[in-house]
Structure formats: C-alpha cells, structure tokens
Amino acid sequence: MDRENKQQLVTKIDKDNVPNHVAIIMDGNGRWAQKRHLPRIAGHKEGMQTVKRVTIAASDLGVKVLTLYAFSTENWKRPDKEVSFLMKLPVTFFGDFVPDLIKNNVKVQVMGLIDQLPKATQKAVADAVAQTANCTGMILNFALNYGSRMEIIDAVKQVASMVKQDELAIGDIDETVFSDKLMSAPLGEYADPDLLIRTSGEERISNFLLWQIAYSELAFVDTYWPDFSGETLQAEIIEYQGRHRRFGGLETE
Numbered sequence: 001m002d003r004e005n006k007q008q009l010v011t012k013i014d015k016d017n018v019p020n021h022v023a024i025i026m027d028g029n030g031r032w033a034q035k036r037h038l039p040r041i042a043g044h045k046e047g048m049q050t051v052k053r054v055t056i057a058a059s060d061l062g063v064k065v066l067t068l069y070a071f072s073t074e075n076w077k078r079p080d081k082e083v084s085f086l087m088k089l090p091v092t093f094f095g096d097f098v099p100d101l102i103k104n105n106v107k108v109q110v111m112g113l114i115d116q117l118p119k120a121t122q123k124a125v126a127d128a129v130a131q132t133a134n135c136t137g138m139i140l141n142f143a144l145n146y147g148s149r150m151e152i153i154d155a156v157k158q159v160a161s162m163v164k165q166d167e168l169a170i171g172d173i174d175e176t177v178f179s180d181k182l183m184s185a186p187l188g189e190y191a192d193p194d195l196l197i198r199t200s201g202e203e204r205i206s207n208f209l210l211w212q213i214a215y216s217e218l219a220f221v222d223t224y225w226p227d228f229s230g231e232t233l234q235a236e237i238i239e240y241q242g243r244h245r246r247f248g249g250l251e252t253e
C-alpha cells in the first residue's frame, strides 16, 4: 500500500470510536510457509515479526488492550519440534522487543497456565512483565497455554469453593462475581474484547475467550497472519466502526 493510501486509511478512522480491546486469533502461519515451500516454523518466525508491527500499530491507534492467542492448551498436540520452536519464540521476541515496548509505553500481561511452560519461557515472560510493569499505555496481553473451557471450569471451582466455605451465597453468584474469577479479570473494565479478529479465512473461535466474546464484533479476514499488517488492522477497525452494536437492546440513534 502506498503512502497516500495509508494516510487515507488513518484519516478515515474515528479516533473516538476505536475498539478498546482487540483480540486476535493469529492463524495461517503454517499455510503461509507451505505456500513458499518453507518449514512451518518459518511461518511462526515471520508471524512473530507481525506481532511487533501490529502491537505498535494498535498502540498508535489508541487501542487499550491487544490480546493475542499465541499458544492454546490444544497446541501441545503438534509435533515436538514445532512446540519447542513456539516455546522459544517468547524468549526471542521479548529479548529483542522489550525496549521498543517500553519506548511505546506498552505493558505486557499474560493469561494462561504459565507454570506449565518450559522454565526459559516462563522466565522470558516474567521478565517482560516486570520490565514493562510501570508502562501506562496499551496492554499487550498474550494468551499462552490458554484454553477458555479450562478457564471457565477453573472459575467454577473457585466460585464453588467460596460457596462451600460460606464466603458466598448461591443467590449472590452473578456475572460480576464470575468474571472476577476468569483469567481476564486483571484487565478490569476492558476484560471483554470489542473486536475479535481471526486471520487466515477460518471461521472458528477455537476455545478462545468464550465468556468474554458474548457481545464482541467478529471479523474473519482471509489474510494469513504473517501477511497481516498495521493497515489490515486499520481496515478492520474502520469496518468495525461501521457496525451498530446494540448489546441486545435497540438502536439509540
């Protein structure tokens, strides 16, 4: 896309209606690589570069939370070599990118079963979280070893335990009490995505944020993740801004 077209895209965005929370299912790395007769891991490597570009683009646009589905609880089923490569990616990514994150005031958070990850991955994540803890801009929230059904079951267990300990009456269980037990709770008022994007043309949710996307706008784009760019994100945000969110009610305008 040339400079003029890029500029046109930016000016089309309504700065007052940028989705606060954008969540992305980054799909198509393998097919991107296959198309080029490259090993699948080459697609993941390129996908990591996309993460950098899209993070800066989202932060520049004023997105408050960008949640990226980097590794699901089901991804362990992939060949050992691929899993091992995916586990090393956060080490490479944060090792290289934390200074840029700090420069852009971006704070790293994670959701998922982090203690099941290899020690080096855990350390890379913990270091990035600590190094960016004082950043006050966009939250870059990685879903790592994350699965939504597991998250919901875990929340149910926590609520059940509170009831058993007489800390909570069954009648007092409501959406707020329950949301508070989910892994997205630290995101506070931005826990629910406004816009969920899945790349690569697949139209599935794949166990991602099942509770949180109850009223999200869904966007399925054909682009493979390594080809996704800041401009693709801008185009999706413009599309989002053309939609009418009613949250089950009626149009107010």
Ligand code: FPP
Residues within 6 Å of the ligand: 026, 027, 028, 029, 030, 031, 032, 044, 047, 048, 051, 069, 070, 071, 075, 086, 089, 090, 093, 200, 225
């Ligand atoms: C899905 O594509 C992608 C993944 C399972 C991994 C996503 C990871 C990245 C984009 C890099 C993450 C970067 C950091 C910093 C952690 P696929 O392999 O399922 O693609 P396919 O459907 O074409 O096979």
